Amino acid sequence: MNDQNIIEISKVEKRFGTFTAVSDFSLDLKEGEFFSLLGPSGCGKTTALRMIAGFQDHDAGTICIGGQEMADIPANKRPTNMVFQSYAIFPHLNVGDNVAFGLRKLGLSRAEIKTRVADALDMVELGGLQSRKADELSGGQRQRVALARALVMRPKVLLLDEPLSALDKNLRETMQLEMRRLQQRLGITFVMVTHDQYEAMTMSDRIGVMFAGKLEQVDKPEVIYARPCNRQVASFIGGMNFLNARMTGDGGGRMDVDVQGFGALTIDVNPNVRIHGTDLLVGIRPEQLEIGADRPEGYDGYLQGTVSDVAFYGESVHYYVQAPGTDDPIAVAVPNYFHTVDHKRGDTVWLGVQNASIIDLGARESQK
Amino acid sequence: MKNITTALLTATALTAAASTAQADAAALSIFDWSGYEDQGFYGDYVAKHGGAPSYTYFGSVEEAFTKLQSGFAADLAHPCTDALRKWVAADLIKPIDTTKLSNWDKLLPQIKDVDGVTIDGQTYMVPFEWGNTGLIYRTDMIADDKISIQAMASPEYQGKIAVPDAASSAYALAALATGASSYTDMSDAEFQAASDFLRAIHQNVRFYWSDAGQLDQALASGEVVMGWGWNQSELNLIWNETPAKMMRDVDKGIATWVCGYVHLKSATQSDEQVYDMLNALSAEASGKYIIESWGYAHSNADAFKSADQSLIETYGFADVDSFFDGSLFFDAVTPELEVRMLKEFERIKAGF
Amino acid sequence: MAGFLKTEAGKGLALSAPASLYVGLLVAGPLGILVAYSFWTQTYVDIDKTLTWANYIEAASDPLVRHLMLRSIAIAGAVTLATVALAYPIAYFIAFRTQKKTLWLLLITIPFWSSYLLRVFSWKLILGFNGVMNSALLTTGVIDEPLTFLLYNEFAVVLTLAHAWAPFAILPIYVSLQKVDRALLEAATDLGCSKLERFLRVTLPLTIPGIIAASLIIFIPTVGDYVTPSLVGGSQGKMIANLIQVQFGPANNWPLGATLSLVAMASVGFVAILFVVTTTALGRRIR
């Protein structure tokens, strides 16, 4: 990865009739970067990807790839290639012909095509399957063929539309690692659309989270996890308890707030907009809460409540604690390694939280 | 039946051999019923031009008229006399120059006079074949002395008779049955009587036949015991050894039809070639061939002398003169009457 | 224009235009001419182009037209009813009771790859006086005299047409049965329906679109058929299309033929709409 921008998208907008699919979409991608567009279905992420690929015109804004404006360049002339969600393996061609499909348009020699196809297939570990028919391939193999077919074109940017969603869980996890390794080896920019937060987090250098046609937050996975910018992003990445809070003191950086149930705490907030008396929404990750039958020691805020539900997840146990002064039960995740905690429904428990675990999600009026 | 098959096989063999014949011969186009492409009918033409003309088929004279009036072009067509007045009115055909016909004098005089062959003193058709439409009946089921056209209305034969699905044939039958003075120009009362007769026999009609085979098979199987049909059907039955014959008593009623070739206004080939064909068709040899192989009567009087006399006996053409005297000819009906016939016949068939 | 062709609507219209224009022209053109002819008059061999209602008055006042029209609709209705009723169990069988669906579909379509005329002719061989049926019955001694009610009547027309239209009924009904979610049937059983109730309350209402499609595909062309009635209809089986055929053929009265065609189309359309409306309403009333 270097610091050169390969894709520069500025204020792009796409409408279908009266429906606005993508609005005010701006994004710069670096060469060799693995970028994921993450969001729920219907959020416009696939539309955004298809606008980069050239399958969809945009109504406003600009898309530049490699410094060149793409508005008048059709999909077949763009330096991008795509791995389709369905893989779009040509059913009438065998594996080798599928991979060679685009090369045949480049006026290469037979020998050259042969070498490049063989190389591409070796790269995705399908060497020797050239004469297989499309309907004789497993899901994972189809995915690899689609990958090889796109990569053999040596695109500047590889676009992937939910490339792993059709695979089962184990295969998906294997492919995640493989694709990440391949991308790092080739140094090509990958832009992947996914609705799977774990996939996005494990594979990407950066993630862009989209909701309702808007790019809400673009950052490294760990930052998005630790500091989601608003309730929507927070709710889409990992589990999160949402609590109301109110500013009780002014000042730069760290401030005093009164968090629903937990009482007075001092947290990091945005100093420019937060003033005394503002109603805030804050979030606490379930795994960052401590739970105990007795009041745990060394925490900044405490709350006492009743266990309303217990959910067993194998590697962890989730408790839902109903406390006076809170609307919804607060979820607490406890690792299951020693079976040290064992609360039952109706038990009275204490929860403890550190100041650093409280995430400022912005003023409350603007969110639901 | 054997004869026809042999003739057909011979004809088709000839056709196949002639497929390399001069294109000139085939340039002459003839609008005809299927079957008349038999080369035995116009041997002289083949001899002179080295091949057969090209044929286009129609299923009925009415269909032919519609197509011609719609602009369909050919050199010769093969209608029957009853249609001719309309064809002339529609300006479809040219008069025939009888001086160019080498066989004109040899043609049966009675036939040359038929209204339709000549209209208003002009000759429009070269008559080719003629035959009878009459009552064909199963001799083993109806005694010869009991048969009559009027018997068709008898309750005894309910569901046992067949009538052609054509207004002109049906009214000819009715005119004979009711003794109308003229078939071509019936008075209102005569028309009414004829219609009433058709209504009366409608109760007995098993079906109105639209193809001759339907009548033949029904007679052969005994499904119907009598039917108004062509002499061709009688022959078919004879060949299939079915005890049936046509009632040939002119006093009891029999009709004669005459068909022939007309020179179309849309013709594109030279008169010479057209008349070569007309002469070939009306030649004695053609007549002999059609009488012996097809069992149809021909217009050339000489043909009856040279043809196999025993066959002529079988076919019932022996006494041509007396036959023509008493028989009803299918002359061209007046337009007004034709419209009334068509309309009334549809109602009768529907049971009105 | 170039911009328009790049849009979804533009591409769709451009691609479908040849087909719809072709059909549109060939439907609109003839219909227009038919309408024009219906206001003209035939005078022997010429057409009088003075506009007149005379043909319509004749068609409306002539009891023959009404009679043939009603008989045509009755025969077509009987054909439709017979065909659909006979076809439904077959479609049901293929959809629910056999694994070899393609084989069965093939089996029911193969007979219809022969010439229609020859098939109609075959029926005459079967139903005729000395036909297969009578021969078999006579040989086995079931009857002494050949049956005459088999051929040359409405029954023969209905039977022949019910045979001819069989695949056109089976296929749409099969498709609609195939679309019925099997879970719905299990749900109906679960909610206490017997097999018969389940069929009447779930399967049948869900397949009404298929039944309507099959009925229209059969009913409308049947009203216009004249070949079958003229071959097997005998003296009682004639239909309105035979009368129309006579106008265009022997009678050479195209204006009246055009008028009768339009009247027939209007009647057929009216009956078809009535049928669709009542069937849909009946389907909705099933609870």
Next chain:
Amino acid sequence: MKIVTRFPWLLVYAIAYLIFLYAPVLLLPLFSFNDGTIVAFPMKGFTLKWYAGLSGQETLLQAMVNSLIVGLVTATVATSLGLFAARAYVRYQFKGREVSEGLVMLPLVIPGIIVASSMLVLFLSMGLKPSLTTVILGHVFLALPFAVSIMKSAFDDFDQSLEEAAFDLGESVIGTFRRVTLPIVAPGIIASLLVTFTVSFDEFVLAFFLSGNQPTLPVYIWSQIRFPAKLPNTLALGSLLLLASVVLLLTAEYFRRRSTKSA
């Protein structure tokens, strides 16, 4: 999953129905071997002469050639129009789509004699004389609904991203159509060609009205049926046609099944 046949009567009914469907069709081949011109039981001897006689019948063979020409052109034109229309219906949302779809299906439901007679009037008024061309024009009209519905089901299974993939890999619009769309919907195209060909090949009413001096086979058969002596020849020809149709449509079915498999 094995379906237990709870109602064996349904199977019995199905078999009875098949007998009803096949009875008239199987009579044709049966009597085409009968050594006699009257088609009735009891049959006479066995003969092949009706088949042998076919070869010499030039007009009949010409009618067959005419029908083949009409059928082939009709199939090609109807399938091409159907291909584009079906693609538009399946793939694009546009104003008037329902109207257009309904319109294209109209020929299925307009009585044949009315279509035939009014088309004759139209063609004549346009200066088109009855000929094989007018028959083809009429048959395309009649075959279009079949072509459109078959092609629609072919495109229903068609994954649009296949075209996008080809385009994405640098192919042009036309190249994509040729290298991807066409080969993939080829089984549908073949099925459509065969079905529209069969529709045209068996069509009588329109051909009867619209044909000029070149009759199609059904028109010829119609005129043959009127001549009892020629009937066995017609039966022989009909049997051969039946055999040919079966072969043709089995091929179509084979291709159709292949297309469903690969989709």
